[in-house]
Amino acid sequence: MDLWYLFNILWRKRWLIVLVTVLTAASTWIFLGSKAESYKARAVISTGIIEYKGLTLQKEGSFVQQFQIESSFNNLIEQMKSRSTLNLLTQRLLEHDLGVDNAAEPPFRQPDPGEFPFPQSEIDSIVQKLKTNLSDSINEPLTNQPPPSQKLAEAFGYDYQTLSEDLKIQRVGESDLVSVEYEAENPRLAHFVVKTFVEEFFKLYEEDIFYEENVALKFHEEQLKKRRAELDSIVQVINDYKKQNDLIDPNAQRGSIVSHLKELESDLEDQRKTATALKAQIDILNRKVQQYTRYTGDDYADQLFLSEDFNRIDQQIKSLQDKIIERKAHGNRNTRDLEAQIDELRRKQANYIAQGVPLNSELRQRVNEQVRSWIMETVEKKLDLELANAAIDSYEAEIQRQRQKFDKLLQDDSYLAGLQEEKDRVEKEYLRVRSDYDATRLRAEGLKNPLALVEPVEFPYEPEPSKRALFTLFAGVAGGTLTAVLLFLLAFIDNTLQNAWRFSQIVGLPLIGQVPKVHEPVLELHQLFAKEMPEKELEMLKESVRKLRSAIENQGVHQVLFTSLKEGEGKTFLTLMTAYALALKEKKVLVLDTNFRNNDLSAYKDQNTLLLKTNESLPLWKRIKRTLKGKAAGHTVGWQDPVLKNIHFIGNKGGDKSPSEVFANRDFAAILKQYRKHYDYVLMEAASVNDYSDAGELLPYVEKVVAVFSAEKSIGLNDKDALDWMKQMDGKLLGCVLNMVERNNA
Template sequence: MDLVYVFRVLYERKFILIASAIIAAAAAYFFTRNEKKFYRSTAQLSTGYTINDDIQVGGKETSLYEADTKFNNDIITFTSPSVTTLLSYQLILHDLQSKHPFTELSEAQKKSPVYTSMNKDSAIQIFKDKLETMTLLTSYRPDEKKMIEFLKLYGYDYKFVQRSLSVYRLQRTDYIQIDYISQNPELSSFAVNTIFSEFIRYYKYVRSTKSNEAIDTLRSLMEKKRQELSIKTGTYINEAGVDPTIESTSKLEVIANLENMLADEKKRLTTLNANLEKVMRRINDLKPEGNTSISTGDNMELLTLRKQRDDTYAEYVRTGSTNQALYQQYLDLKSKIQKAALQGSGGSTRLPASTTRLDLMDQKADAEIDIQTSQKNISEIEKRIASLKGGVRSSASQSATAESLTKEVEQANKEYLEAKQKYNDAIDINSSSVNNFRQILFGQPALDPEPSKRKLIVGMAGIAAFLTVMLVIIILTYLDSSIKTPRQFNKEVNLKLISTINFMNLQGYTMQDIITNKIHTKNKSHKSDHNAFRASLRKLRFEIEQSGKQVFLFASTKKAQGKTTIIQALSFSLALSKKKILIIDTNFCNNDLTMQLQANPVLERTNVQNEPGAIMDELEKNATVSSDGYVYVIGSEGGDYTPEEILSQQNVLNYLDFLKTKFDYIFLEGPPLNDFSDSKELSQYVEGVIAVFSADISLAQIDKQSIDFFRSLDNKFYGAVLNKVELKSINTA
């Protein structure tokens, strides 16, 4: 595609482009005249993922990759239906229960079936239940499907909330920002603050559900290791009390072992006291979250069970830790305490926090029992050492057994401490994973609305319309099969182009006056067209003179291509060079040459004798001669017939070779090839065929067939003339 031509086409249609942009911008301005105002509210929270000031559980530090993953997980959770639906419940409950709702329904909305069929009290109860249980509405149930439609009526369905909500991490910080945009500034503020609390509640519930399973497993493992330690400790004490070889082999060695055990047990007691202090500090530091659902009666029951458990365990230790019935009773009481604690917090929406407090209380009770056990063991070992120093009776084999039991007790104690440490770490992680979230910026109602996008919309509409129309023009130009310029002619027609004639308005002028430059006009445009027209004809005249041919047929593919005008103009131009021209109007279907030059219509009746003198006499008698005496015209009557059908054997066309000696050039005009076969019949009488094309046409398939005929003439086809070309197209071609 010729870019220069495309730019020229766009320039010619600049007013269309400008008008389309103005209309589109005006339409956008009209449709956005009632643009709604939106208000943004922002909240921020700290996650603690990238802050190293706090004590890390287990001495581990979170990597940046892990922190990014956690940030992404939190953002996905924030915008998930599980959390946004909880915000939807809060918004609809506010509007149903408050005297100043965020959203005021129109009268049409209040008359809708969704609104009229809804029972307000029932809807409030359903939404409260769903909020408490953190469950989603399902469209499979008819009553809940109505609730979904009711939320959509208010614009509180989770999809709408997700579109209004924006949650993202502030780059290279520990903060997550929450934005909410709505038409009510108070709604936006309420939404960003409420969704944080709902996120925390949902996050705690999910984490506690998963971690409690692991904590229960670790608790069972710890109890198992504690039971094994108690059994092995009791066995060791009993076996060491009847060792028969101690006295005979080495009393000091046995006493040294017992003293080592005493030292280890005292260290263990110190560790247990430290753990108890740690648990007490955590209980004191733990802030209550929400209302616990455990009643005063439940507390009394728990206290009673705990006292029974402690008494049973003390009796078990006092009797030497060998009474399995007492130990089983102790385990049963402990199980009852756990069940009672879970039942007491069953209806609370703050289950994770309550569970954490109960776990800490259990740790406290367990630590106290361990301390009592350790103190009892220390007392027993001290008594045993005192007894051994007074006199010990044992054998060598019993000494070896005591040493083996000592190692077993040490291993059991080590396993118990490891299990207890894992259990405590799990409790720490469970509580710290939620407690790290802190809301550092609370959303406030915006004073000013968001910047209006009206100007942007209007501008984009104008630009889009401008570019769209321009693209349409370019596509149409690309698909255009017209031959408006010489470049397009060569591309579409691919015939030898010998001349380009510019378009000129001939109204009010004669061709002879234009060629002889006898017209005086003050119109610069007309004057420029006339000058260019004469210059183009001079070029065509030069091509004719250089051709070496005298007899030419001017043909075209369709009518109104300008053959008549070109023949007249070329003839008068040649006459200025003192050339003698004979014009024969052989266009029987449209004898414009005869009409315009006022020639005698005698061609069909001419019957020439085969004598030179007779031919010229007949020509002189019937031809019309111009005022300058150089242009002769033989006209035709015109009709629905071809040359072979109407002309006799002695017609003037059969004597063109003789006439060439009397005239410098002989021009014939033929009918359009698309409609008639006359031009094909006339081509046998001439030396050269010139095709005339108008620049304002588009080529069809039938035109291409006629063009193929021109190509089939080979050397007889002299070239094509592109007529009616815009002057600017000639200058830029």
């Protein structure tokens, strides 16, 4: 679709576009002129989102990214537009107009009495409630106040829906400011709405800020107490366990036990070596003694141990040895005092032994002094062995106790490690909660309302400019533009052939002429060609037929077939027009009606003049014009057209047979050859190609084919086979004629 075609559409529909533009502009001018004057009040608020002058400890960090800033502005504006905020404004407006606030000013609005379905008793009840709310609002939070009567608010035009539409709240560019605007028919109302809204929202916003921070502070305080109690509980458990198990430093205690175990094991080994040596010495001494007597040193020692005094000394020595081992187990190597006591007791034992064991006279006589010394030495060795064995038992018992204590310390250490891990976790959580609490407390202490009134509302003394001319111009331009766009869309979806350009784009066959559409119901060909017609479209029709005549003459053909894709595209009309045009040049023309399906051509046989019906109705203005001139549409009665002597018709009676069936057993080619001897041209018409095979059967009998297309019809998928047939006529297609073309598209 080229630009010229589009501009041509606009040019042909220019009066429609002008009419729509004028009507739209006039309607806008009248509408704006009928509107009452309006007054606008405006206030500007600084939000503190970008430039906050108070404490800048934010919960999630400062507003540094663009999406955070936009989100904060959107949240603030939505909060300003919320139902709870506008309900406060509604309540203040009703209080004013119903006289609740005892204002001396008259009400801003008076509802239409016919549309005010409230009895006085109900109004008094609402007024009383508003007075109660007004007095309670001093102590009650703003958000807890009940909403005003919805129906009453709607009657005054103060309901939520109306206020949310009329109250304009928006950010000022990319700044930190938000503007609040309200436009009304009353300047006092506009001023009151903006002023009251800003005041009420400031109170509500500040209340919300402190409420949120106080709730957050209380929450963090409770969390802090809970974590502190958990931490103290775990610390108490750890301390009690250490106290109950005598744990000061388990690691150091384990190291000390290991060191003591090494010393005790070393001393135990020494005692074992001593005991072994003593046993060997005792055996040697006993063998010596037995050489002289049947008694051994063990016998004397057994008798000695039966002594109560000796046995008491022996027990004292063993007790002192146990104390020495116990001191060593506790890391105290200073045992000289105990060792001195043992030495003293050993001397007593030695004296006791030296005094001799009570021997009978026979034994004394037999045993000499040497043997006696061996016996006494054996007794001393026996005593040392007993003390060594007692020390071994004590060392082993103490080592076992120390090992059990070491194992117990390992268990205690593992248990304390678990408690310590839990303590570290709780302590970490406690410190985090403490940090949150400190930050919240600091915010709460330094809290300040970030909103500030930068531009207070001023009383609107002058009404808003209506911009009547500007809006009228805009409406007219918009109306004309939309009309043009609509025409473009209609042209775009219109798939009819319309003109030569669209024909070439869609059909792709050679075009030898365009025939304009005429708006005459009947055409008298003699009058049409005899003189210049006042109607331009008729002159264009004559010239288009003459061009078609020239195309036939220039090709040098004499047998031409007229056909079309579909019915009603103008084959008969163009056949007659072409025949008449050729007859005007004194050519003999034979018109053969070979359209057996629709034999309209046969109806023109034996007529005095050719009157072609176009299936068009004459416009009303043309009929009136011709009536005033005394010229009726039609032809001259009783007159013979001289041109018709050169045109002969051969018609048919119609039927459902095809040409090949009609010409069966006849040599139609020979018949045409005989006709050619008497006529310069033979024009034939075939039925539509889409519906019938007639054109294909007549093709061998003609020299050229003229395909007629209607500009008012479209080409679809059903036409593809017929178009392909026309493109494959082996050069017999003279060309196509686009019929019924609107004059502006020609």
